[in-house]
Amino acid sequence: MDFMKKQAWRLGLAFVVVLSLFFNAFVMPAAALTQEQKLVAEVWRIVNRSYLDETFNHQNWAAVRQKALEKPLKDEKAAYGAIQKMLKTLDDPFTRFLDPEQYRSLQVNTSGELTGVGLQIVLNPQTGKLEVITPIAGSPAEKAGLKPRDRILKIEGLSTEALTLDEAAARMRGPIGSLVTLLIEREGEGEKEITLTRDRIALNPVVAELRSSPQGIPIGYLRLSQFNANAAAELAHAISSLEKKGAAAYILDLRNNPGGLLQAGIEVARLWLDSGTVVYTVNRQGIQGVVEAFGPALTEDPLVVLVNQGTASASEILAGALQDNSRAQLVGETTFGKGLIQSLFELSDGSGLAVTIAKYETPNHRDINKLGIKPDQVIPQTPISREEIGTASDGQYQAALELLSQNLVVAGKG
Structure with missing residues (x-):
């Protein structure tokens, strides 16, 4: 009997060890995911839980995840690319990934309000310079007399030449009541420094x-x-x-x-x-x-x-x-x-x-x-x-x- 009990105990222990190894083999890949892979998995989970078409465009959605994570993703850019490739399989142009810059821009456009100076700006493709499209009606920029085609050369003493459109916009936004100084160049008038007081800007559609x-x-x-x-x-x-x-x-x-x-x-x-x-x-x-x-x-x-x-x-x-x-x-x-x-x-x-x-x-x-x-x-x-x-x-x-x-x-x- 003792021998049989020992054998049963050993078999039970072996089963627990095998089960433990199996469980670890199942769990480890998720635990070992890199930050880039975790972001891809996060997107996959959201789509898996929420997407309208439960067939996921007639494909095995779990297999899509596996394929997206089978190769290492060396950086953020690679992760974004993997996400876009994964979403493309849904053949739905409205289910889409937005990088942080695009996401912030969408939030500003739909919130209907932001704090800043109230300028719509663009990078002139010919000159590469930051230009005013138009000041928003009633904004600090309009009250200060800024006009369409004015060129913004500096923001708080920093040249705008090396800034992206989003970076320039972010530097002009800020808390209500705070000041921001712009160096403006206007056709026929030369350069002029203007200090604006940031305020709440309503986007009236x-x-x-x-x-x-x-x-x-x-x-x-x-x-x-x-x-x-x-x-x-x-x-x-x-x-x-x-x-x-x-x-x-x-x-x-x-x-x-x-x-x-x-x-x-x-x-x-x-x-x-x-x-x-x-x-x-x-x-x-x-x-x-x-x-x-x-x-x-x-x-x-x-x-x-x-x-x-x-x-x-x-x-x-x-x-x-x-x-x-x-x-x-x-x-x-x-x-x-x-x-x-x-x-x-x-x-x-x-x-x-x-x-x-x-x-x-x-x-x-x-x-x-x-x-x-x-x-x-x-x-x-x-x-x-x-x-x-x-x-x-x-x-x-x-x-x-x-x-x-x-x-x-x-x-x-x-």
């Missing part, structure tokens, strides 16, 4: 004007360039102001609006709707979420929405909601057809990852991905300059004016 139709009807013209965190509040303010000025109808221009924050698109739709569905969302489990309008709308006045091939994403959610609820007529061209929703994830090294997590459907359950939304009145447009938008040269705008005028006359308001 709304252009609002009270105009008249050919029949003299007051029309509120609203152009929305993107859906950042300020979009709904700024548009609400603009509508309220135009209502007080006597607007009898509205044109909402969403042409070349690429979208932005999903929630901003929903909030803007609610400004126009008393009730009804705004959008349905469908995730990879097929679970359908519904977003409703709860009113009251800011105005009941007639509305025409201008759309074109550059109208995408959150803009299409808005256009679809207004069309399906019979709140507005759409004029222009069939929209882009981006019916997918992305979520943004911050990665451990400060980079970012945009992942397609759901798709949306309009209130009438139209799946518009790759199809777009067809306007009620299709009006092709020849290319026009920015200055010609909303003028006599703008055929789509003129068609919207005519449509509103007809509707108001029929309603007895003309």
Whole structure:
């Protein structure tokens, strides 16, 4: 019996040792990952957990991870390359990796606010010099008299020649109330040093004007360039102001609006709707979420929405909601057809990852991905300059004016 017990104990010990070796063999690769490999694995996990298509473009997603990690990654650049290669297998241009510079830039664009001097800048490709595109309205830069084409030679005494665009922008941003000195060169005036006090800069995506139709009807013209965190509040303010000025109808221009924050698109739709569905969302489990309008709308006045091939994403959610609820007529061209929703994830090294997590459907359950939304009145447009938008040269705008005028006359308001 003792012999049998000893044999059983030895077999049990051997089994534990073998199991331990097996377990270590299974765990060790994860524990032994380099920082670069850990970043690749982090991206893989997020996609594995969140991506809309549970087939991962009809491929073995675990095998994609294994292939991405089979070779050493010597540096950050190699890791970024491996991530981009891994994501490319999904064949989804909207699920994408953002390096730290791109991620910070996207955050600034969608936050609707930053602190700094309020300059839009560019590196002139001919001269390589840092130039002002335009100062933001009401910013410290505008108040100090900076103008388009001004060249920024130095920031706080540091030459801008060796700085990237992002580095220059970062040096001009800073806490509210702090000072920054710029050395400016202006054509025909030489060099000049300007000290600016940093302040909060609001990025207003709304252009609002009270105009008249050919029949003299007051029309509120609203152009929305993107859906950042300020979009709904700024548009609400603009509508309220135009209502007080006597607007009898509205044109909402969403042409070349690429979208932005999903929630901003929903909030803007609610400004126009008393009730009804705004959008349905469908995730990879097929679970359908519904977003409703709860009113009251800011105005009941007639509305025409201008759309074109550059109208995408959150803009299409808005256009679809207004069309399906019979709140507005759409004029222009069939929209882009981006019916997918992305979520943004911050990665451990400060980079970012945009992942397609759901798709949306309009209130009438139209799946518009790759199809777009067809306007009620299709009006092709020849290319026009920015200055010609909303003028006599703008055929789509003129068609919207005519449509509103007809509707108001029929309603007895003309």
